[in-house]
Amino acid sequence: MWLIFRIRLWALAIDIALALLSYEAAIVAFAWLHDHALELHTRSFDWGPLLALIAIVGTFFYMGLYKLEIWVSRPLHLATLFKAVLVALIVTCFFVFTFKAPFVDYSRFTTFLAFGLFFLLTGFVRIGLVDRLYRADVRNRRGPTIVIGDSTDSGILVSRLKELRGYSRTLVLQPHDRSRNGNPAESHLITAIETAEPAPRQVFIDGASAGYRACIDLVRAARLRGADAYVTGRLVSALDTTKLLMRLFELPVMRARSNPILQDSAGESISKRSFDIVISAVALILLAPVFAAVAVAIKIDSPGPVFFRQRRVGLNGTTFRLLKFRSMRTGSAAADHQGYVCSLIQNGEVACVDENGVEVYKLPEDARVTRVGHFLRKYSLDELPQFWNVLTGDMSVVGPRPALEYEVAAYREWHRLRLQVTPGVSGLWQVSGRSRVSFDQMVFQDVMYGCNQSLLTDVYICYRTLPAVLIGRGAL
Numbered sequence: 415m416w417l418i419f420r421i422r423l424w425a426l427a428i429d430i431a432l433a434l435l436s437y438e439a440a441i442v443a444f445a446w447l448h449d450h451a452l453e454l455h456t457r458s459f460d461w462g463p464l465l466a467l468i469a470i471v472g473t474f475f476y477m478g479l480y481k482l483e484i485w486v487s488r489p490l491h492l493a494t495l496f497k498a499v500l501v502a503l504i505v506t507c508f509f510v511f512t513f514k515a516p517f518v519d520y521s522r523f524t525t526f527l528a529f530g531l532f533f534l535l536t537g538f539v540r541i542g543l544v545d546r547l548y549r550a551d552v553r554n555r556r557g558p559t560i561v562i563g564d565s566t567d568s569g570i571l572v573s574r575l576k577e578l579r580g581y582s583r584t585l586v587l588q589p590h591d592r593s594r595n596g597n598p599a600e601s602h603l604i605t606a607i608e609t610a611e612p613a614p615r616q617v618f619i620d621g622a623s624a625g626y627r628a629c630i631d632l633v634r635a636a637r638l639r640g641a642d643a644y645v646t647g648r649l650v651s652a653l654d655t656t657k658l659l660m661r662l663f664e665l666p667v668m669r670a671r672s673n674p675i676l677q678d679s680a681g682e683s684i685s686k687r688s689f690d691i692v693i694s695a696v697a698l699i700l701l702a703p704v705f706a707a708v709a710v711a712i713k714i715d716s717p718g719p720v721f722f723r724q725r726r727v728g729l730n731g732t733t734f735r736l737l738k739f740r741s742m743r744t745g746s747a748a749a750d751h752q753g754y755v756c757s758l759i760q761n762g763e764v765a766c767v768d769e770n771g772v773e774v775y776k777l778p779e780d781a782r783v784t785r786v787g788h789f790l791r792k793y794s795l796d797e798l799p800q801f802w803n804v805l806t807g808d809m810s811v812v813g814p815r816p817a818l819e820y821e822v823a824a825y826r827e828w829h830r831l832r833l834q835v836t837p838g839v840s841g842l843w844q845v846s847g848r849s850r851v852s853f854d855q856m857v858f859q860d861v862m863y864g865c866n867q868s869l870l871t872d873v874y875i876c877y878r879t880l881p882a883v884l885i886g887r888g889a890l
Contacts, residue, residue, distance in 0.1 A: 421547045422480050426471070428539050433470050436532035437463045440524040462510050466528065469502040475870065477501075478656030482642070483669070485548040486578045488541060490662060495537055503529040552580045557612040557641070562603055562632060563620025564588040567646055567665050571618055574663050581616065589624050596826060596854060599624070599631035607635045614641040618667075621647025626858035627828040630674050633865065637673040644669050649859055652845050653866045655874040670865040674831060685869045686810065693811050693876070694804035701798055708739055708795055715786040718744035721799060726816035729836045734808040736816055737799040741787030756824040758853050794883045800839045812872040813838025814860035829853075832860040835867070845878040 477498045478484055484491050507525060559581045561572055568586070575581040587606055591597065607617060617636035619629050629645055636643035644659075644667050651666035659667040709720045722740040725733050783791065790796040803809040809816065816837035822830075842859040843851055851859070863871070 421482065421485065421544065421551070424544050424547065425480055425540065428544065429470065429474060429536055430467065432535045432539065433467050433528075433532050434463060436535060437466065437524070437528040439531055440528040443527060444523055462506070462525070465509055466502070466506045466525070469505040470499070470532070473498045473502040473505070476656065478658030481656065481658055482548075483658060483662055485545060486580055487662060488545075488579075490658075491541065492537060494658070495540070496533065499529055499533045499536075548580070552615075555612070555615045557610060557614045558583040558585045560585045560587060560607060560610065560614045560617045560636075560641075561620070562587045562589065562618065563623040563646070565620055565622040567622055568618075568620040570665055571620070571646065571663060575618075578662070585610075585614075589628070591625070596627045596828060597625055599628035599635070603628075603632060604635050607632065607639060607641070610639070613639045616642045616644065618644045618646065621645055621649060626854050629858065630828065630831065630861050633670045634674055637670065642669065645862060649842075649846065649851075649855055650862050652842055652875060652878060653862060653871060655868075655870050668862060668866055670862070671868070672865050674834075674861050674865050683869075686867070686872065687807075689869055689872060690804050690811050694801040697798075697801045698805065701801075704795070705798065708790065708798075711786045712740055712784075716743055716784045725819060726837070727819060727822045727833065728808055728816055729833065731822070731830075731833055733819070734803065734816075736808075737802050739790055739796040739799060741784060741790050741796045742782040743784060752820050755818075755821055759821065759824040759826070759829065794844070797839055804839060808837075810836040810838040810872075812840050812867075812875050813863070814841055815843060815856075829857050831864075832857050835860060835864040840875060840879040842875065844883070845875060 474480060477494055479491075479494060479498055484494065503525070506529075510525060511522075559575060561568055561575070561584060563571070563586075572584055572586060575584050585606075587603055589600055589603060591600060607614060614636065617632065619632045619636075621629060624632065633643045633645065646663075646665055646667050648666055650668035651660070653668040654660055654666065659669065712718075712720050718740055720740060722738045722742070723735045724738070726736040728734050787796070800809060801811075804811055813836045814832045817833070822833070842863055843856050846859065
């Protein structure tokens with residue numbers, strides 16, 4: 415694993431060094447071609463190189479050029495590199511030419527030449543030199559690539575792995591029980607991962623063949639052996655934020671970056687908490703007019719308070735007071751909802767049908783909801799006050815939806831894994847169907863998010879949440 419970290423670190427360091435070197439070389443080339451004296455000091459700070467560097471590093475991260483999988487296919491590596499350099503060039507040119515960089519009189523030449531030199535240099539160094547570290551990692555970890563599945567997707571995956579570097583000696587294992595009933599992973603699958611010698615290099619788990627809890631068990635077993643664990647299927651497609659894995663394996667794939675084990679709240683990353691504070695503070699300020707309009711609509715529609723506070727279960731089972739806009743009549747009993755939800759959790763695939771005949775995993779006709787409440791719920795406006803819960807640290811911008819206490823009481827043991835992740839205002843549930851996703855599917859998504867959480871993942875889910883909410887997709 416240290417070697418993998420070295421590959422990424424070397425790639426980042428080399429990209430930064432070559433970006434600065436390319437810019438300086440472009441300056442020298444301009445001076446030489448125009449018989450100018452090369453000035454080492456200027457009266458104004460040239461922010462062009464800094465902007466270009468930020469654009470390059472940001473674009474490279476966004477397009478997956480610092481992921482381990484980029485080294486698997488040289489053609490894909492070079493194609494992605496070219497696209498990333500082109501995007502960074504466009505971004506840099508827009509700001510340099512629009513806001514007039516100090517050297518704007520010759521910035522066109524230096525900018526284009528610098529990016530051209532950078533593409534040639536970083537391509538040569540990445541493919542010719544840094545790639546040797548990846549080859550060394552392949553040689554050192556000689557274990558097999560295990561594919562667990564028995565579906566069309568797993569067949570496509572096996573065929574694709576044979577065309578890529580680092581996936582030799584593919585071992586295909588088939589689950590006997592293909593029902594998604596929340597049972598633990600089959601013993602022969604766990605044993606194959608635990609006893610493989612040398613330890614497996616990668617383990618691919620086909621989500622269409624294994625049960626949701628079984629996937630989690632298999633990911634844990636693979637990570638404990640030091641293997642790279644991947645899960646395929648549409649439910650995790652949003653976690654491939656760069657779409658690099660989709661292009662590489664030709665089907666939706668998510669890489670589990672961590673083990674699905676208990677996480678302590680103190681382990682929350684600084685970047686995630688900083689992101690939460692900034693986004694929630696800005697949201698509360700910008701949405702103040704919306705808050706006022708919603709408050710007026712609620713007061714006109716039905717008697718009662720504007721806000722609704724409810725005890726919810728958060729990280730590691732701790733409780734907190736969730737803040738929402740009131741969407742129900744005051745004093746409404748929760749017996750019907752409690753009975754339905756508990757039946758849904760305990761009995762599995764229980765669903766109602768909406769007005770279009772589509773199965774939904776939420777009460778489609780809840781008599782407690784007001785007229786304004788229906789509108790608020792459809793577009794998730796009732797959830798907006800939860801940015802206050804994010805600001806106070808009880809919730810995150812992205813994470814599992816916070817559970818009710820009677821829901822947690824009905825959980826099966828493996829359902830409690832979702833409590834190991836800080837609850838959020840948005841999450842995979844919102845961007846992948848909302849009420850069209852079953853409870854077991856939602857738990858599976860929440861746990862997989864916890865295995866793959868990153869700042870880029872959170873930004874991408876927020877980006878996908880906005881259109882899903884605006885069109886009311888999957889809402890009732």
